[in-house]
Amino acid sequence: DTGVSQDPRHKITKRGQNVTFRCDPISEHNRLYWYRQTLGQGPEFLTYFQNEAQLEKSRLLSDRFSAERPKGSFSTLEIQRTEQGDSAMYLCASSLPLTSGYNEQFFGPGTRLTVL
């Protein structure tokens, strides 16, 4: 399978704990995106990378959230001191380098976080 993969698929944690999610994009894709989807809502943009550079961050990404893509390949999203409001599906997507027009974002299956 050569699609976007995310690990873990499910995470249950207690309030106040730190969690880290991993995303592996499609191999030739240099752009990587994180979105958050709460129950009954559409995905909301969090941040995106071009290679290892984080080029845009949403206001939704509070100081408890940090994303990295150290070698321009896989990415991690860490949430520190989790709160119940962090419970959501965290989606990762990747796309090819932008040559002209728009490049399709391919989504992974997501990591569902439940904060107790």
Next chain:
Amino acid sequence: AQSVTQLDSQVPVFEEAPVELRCNYSSSVSVYLFWYVQYPNQGLQLLLKYLSGSTLVKGINGFEAEFNKSQTSFHLRKPSVHISDTAEYFCAVSDKGAQKLVFGQGTRLTINP
């Protein structure tokens, strides 16, 4: 800021009936428009996209959508639905030159036999 409104949170239809899922976006600047489908416990799959050119766009699984700039709408249609079309459908928009997608809140399509 760009926003997307999907006018129906749930749409129940009978199998083999036609369906239209409505989507309106806020900005009149140049945009790219998309419809994604999400099956239970899966990620998003692109159904179709409008980048430029013909306002009638055909996608996978027999779906099509029409871009209407004057009404800032991008409604999704299928002439005859199947049980397997049961899923959540999301409309999304991206300003030209921007990278992020802005999604609507989704429409749950339920197909009854």
